Amino acid sequence: AERERQANVAEEKRQNLMRKELAWLRRGAKARTGKAKFRVDAANELIANEPPARDTAELVSFATGRLGKTVFEAEDVTVKAGDQTLLEHLDWILGPGKRIGLLGVNGAGKTSLLRTLAQAADWDGAGERQPAAGRVKVGRTVKLAWLTQHMEDLDGSWRVLEAIELVAKRVQFGKKEMSAGQLAERLGFVGGRQRTLVRDLSGGQRRRLQLARLLMAEPNVLFLDEPTNDLDIETLTQLEDLLDDWAGTMVVVSHDRYFTERVADETWALLGDRRLRMLPRGVEEYLERRGEAPKGAVKSAGGQTQAAPAAAAPAAKASGAQDRAVQKELSKLERRLEKAESGIAGIHAEMAEFATDPGKLSELQGKLTALEAERDAIEERWMELAE
Numbered sequence: 001a002e003r004e005r006q007a008n009v010a011e012e013k014r015q016n017l018m019r020k021e022l023a024w025l026r027r028g029a030k031a032r033t034g035k036a037k038f039r040v041d042a043a044n045e046l047i048a049n050e051p052p053a054r055d056t057a058e059l060v061s062f063a064t065g066r067l068g069k070t071v072f073e074a075e076d077v078t079v080k081a082g083d084q085t086l087l088e089h090l091d092w093i094l095g096p097g098k099r100i101g102l103l104g105v106n107g108a109g110k111t112s113l114l115r116t117l118a119q120a121a122d123w124d125g126a127g128e129r130q131p132a133a134g135r136v137k138v139g140r141t142v143k144l145a146w147l148t149q150h151m152e153d154l155d156g157s158w159r160v161l162e163a164i165e166l167v168a169k170r171v172q173f174g175k176k177e178m179s180a181g182q183l184a185e186r187l188g189f190v191g192g193r194q195r196t197l198v199r200d201l202s203g204g205q206r207r208r209l210q211l212a213r214l215l216m217a218e219p220n221v222l223f224l225d226e227p228t229n230d231l232d233i234e235t236l237t238q239l240e241d242l243l244d245d246w247a248g249t250m251v252v253v254s255h256d257r258y259f260t261e262r263v264a265d266e267t268w269a270l271l272g273d274r275r276l277r278m279l280p281r282g283v284e285e286y287l288e289r290r291g292e293a294p295k296g297a298v299k300s301a302g303g304q305t306q307a308a309p310a311a312a313a314p315a316a317k318a319s320g321a322q323d324r325a326v327q328k329e330l331s332k333l334e335r336r337l338e339k340a341e342s343g344i345a346g347i348h349a350e351m352a353e354f355a356t357d358p359g360k361l362s363e364l365q366g367k368l369t370a371l372e373a374e375r376d377a378i379e380e381r382w383m384e385l386a387e
Contacts, residue, residue: 070115070139071096071221071249077134081112088274089133100251101264103279103286104323105372108270110253111149114223118146121221145219152210158200160189163198167216173245180216186242187212188235204230211239220248228256234282255284333382344368 052309057222072094079087094100094117104110119129120136121144130136154163164180171178178186184194187208207230215224228236236259243250254260260267260283264292267282271289279285347368354360 031361034269060217070097070137070144071098072120072139073137074117075135075137077116077136078132079109079112079116080132085274086112087270087276090276091278094249094251096249097247098249101260101283102251102253102268102269103260103267103283104270105272105290111225111271113270113276114146114225114251114253118144118223127241138195141143142221143219144221144223145214145217146223147214147227147240149229151203151206152213154198154206154209157196158198159195160184160198160201160205161194163209164212166218167213168218171216171218173242174247174365176245180212183212183242187287188232188238198326202230204232207231208235215242215246222246222248222250224250224252225252226256228254228259304315330382333378337375337378337382340371340378343371345374347371 074090074092077090116131121138122128125143238263267279269286351364
């Protein structure tokens with residue numbers, strides 16, 4: 001029993017560390033580019049050693065039972081936005097149980113592609129509409145839910161739980177059944193928050209409510225367009241866990257690299273040349289291919305070079321002098337961090353050398369504890385500045 005308790009404690013510590021490292025990696029593209037390489041490598045190694053989050057074969061089996069063999073089949077399809085051609089001669093089969101991460105720069109056609117598939121499935125009740133050229137074949141049992149970037153218009157007098165229960169009171173996730181209240185709690189509406197009026201919800205809370213209502217409808221196909229917008233790390237983790245148990249076909253469009261890698265099994269990309277490509281090496285390959293284009297520019301669907309979309313500016317942009325000061329302190333911290341890590345490694349070597357000398361070991365342990373505390377303090381300060 002004691003052994004089992006110790007194993008559970010060790011596993012809980014490992015899980016907490018992994019959540020901490022994943023949250024750290026997620027702190028935004030700008031911060032991520034400046035993160036110390038040793039910390040990034042260590043975090044990625046920890047995450048890579050995590051066992052698979054879901055049983056893919058089982059989920060595909062469930063999905064096939066719900067969907068049959070056909071979900072979406074695009075045959076020689078052209079996708080347009082107004083007069084602009086975004087994709088042409090597209091042949092793509094989206095089968096049961098597929099979990100796709102769809103990547104591409106803004107304006108490449110990600111949302112337009114989803115809209116083309118959704119319209120063919122009569123997603124909005126306006127009748128089946130085929131693309132400008134080609135045909136999209138839709139499975140007869142497809143029940144599509146699309147989390148768009150536009151907020152659903154809900155009655156402000158509803159309460160959160162009421163708004164969810166109006167869709168359904170219970171929902172099935174794979175082998176698990178969940179009540180509306182339990183799903184609401186998983187998405188951050190804990191306790192009394194489930195009685196909050198819809199009109200009093202923040203933008204992020206409305207987004208979570210919209211997602212809860214979609215999931216309660218038990219769709220067998222999910223399109224998630226920037227689902228991580230306005231979600232905190234805890235809710236994001238809960239969403240990932242929920243999707244692990246969801247059996248169906250899913251396409252995710254997200255700028256959150258780690259969310260995409262976590263929930264998707266395949267990565268496809270629109271690179272601005274009117275083609276959709278599968279990328280066997282996932283997000284890493286996409287970033288490499290993007291890097292082949294001239295810096296600061298992307299190709300439009302028409303083949304012309306355009307300025308790359310600017311990253312969203314922070315609400316309070318630091319002045320040039322402040323930015324230089326921050327970079328200077330970061331460099332100093334990284335040098336101190338390397339020195340501390342080197343010192344810790346040296347102490348470990350000494351402890352191995354004096355393994356039979358209790359007095360020396362006690363002295364070294366004291367030095368090690370102090371140096372590890374110093375390293376942790378430097379890391380914390382580094383992380384604050386990297387934000």
